[in-house]
Amino acid sequence: MIGQLADERSATTFSDYLVVQGIENEIEVASDGSWLVWIMEEELIARAVDLLAAYKAAPDDPRFQGHSRAARQIEEREQQEAAESGKRVLRREDIIASHGPFGMGPLCGVLLFFCAAVFMLTGQGDNPEAIRSFFIGSAELEGGPMLGEIRQGEVWRLVTPIFLHFGWVHLLCNALWIFSLGSLIEARRGTRFLLLFVLVTAIFPNLGQYLVTGSPRFGGMSGVVFALAGYAWQRGRHDPGSGIGLDPRTVLMLFVYFVLCWAQELNPPGVRAMFGTGARVANTVHTVGLVIGAVWGWVDARRAGRG
Helix, strand or coil: CCEEECCHHHHHHHHHHHHHCCCCEEEEECCCCCEEEEECCHHHHHHHHHHHHHHHHCCCCHHHCCCHHHHHHHHHHHHHHHHHCCCCCCCCCHHHHCCCHHHCCHHHHHHHHHHHHHHHHCCCCCCHHHHHCCCCCCHHHHCCCCCHHHHCCCHHHHCHHHHCCCCHHHHHHHHHHHHHHHHHHHHHHCHHHHHHHHHHHHHHHHHHHHHHHCCCCCCCCHHHHHHHHHHHHHHHHHCHHHCCCCCHHHHHHHHHHHHHHHHHHHCCCCHHHHHCCCCCCCHHHHHHHHHHHHHHHHHHHHHHHHC
């Protein structure tokens, strides 16, 4: 979404002008009665933003007027060409819905499948022997060298802790974020992008947690989840036309949870009485994931702006 216009007439006029300029777009009414303008191709967003600013400055400029018929002809021709080639013209609302059942991206489905499978194989995270196979390392538990198995070639252990979950609440909370936010980013950026993103935001947060605590006893998808949230937060903040973003209230809740988890870890006076002893949270995983995701989202937003 690149901006909004006051009424349907001005939105339609500007939309028709964009179509004639070769910029595919959609307009829709917002809850406050204004009209939102969406651009379908990311590389055209910067140009469309400039044109919108020019239109707002001089909406009666003749260059913006009288394009309705030409725009309809272009749209009809594109739809006909798409039908003839066995394709269909995608609208903004199709992007997520077309990504598999319930709007889930294919990679997100695979991630959730492995999380559920490991959850069952490890007795819901309660089987000590089973979960050792998914730790970043297990030799340390018996006095062995740090990351002993990885040094011997078991490099998959850098990633496998993300599939461990300790209880239903742990699993379901992470699964909901992957299902919603993960699928959104997969739809907008592609499966290959999300695969790279997941690998990076699994490996470095896992290594960070291990190096800070010296213990391999941690697991969960939350590092990836915080990275996805950080990416969406910064991408939406600096590139609102990307179609990726988080509601400000969601960002607030995310940071409240983040601070509460660190409060439990640091244990200042009164915190234990408020929250109980509970299981320890892998806060370094959260922090490293959030930082990587936020920086990545900011960099991508800057690149899109220069495009």
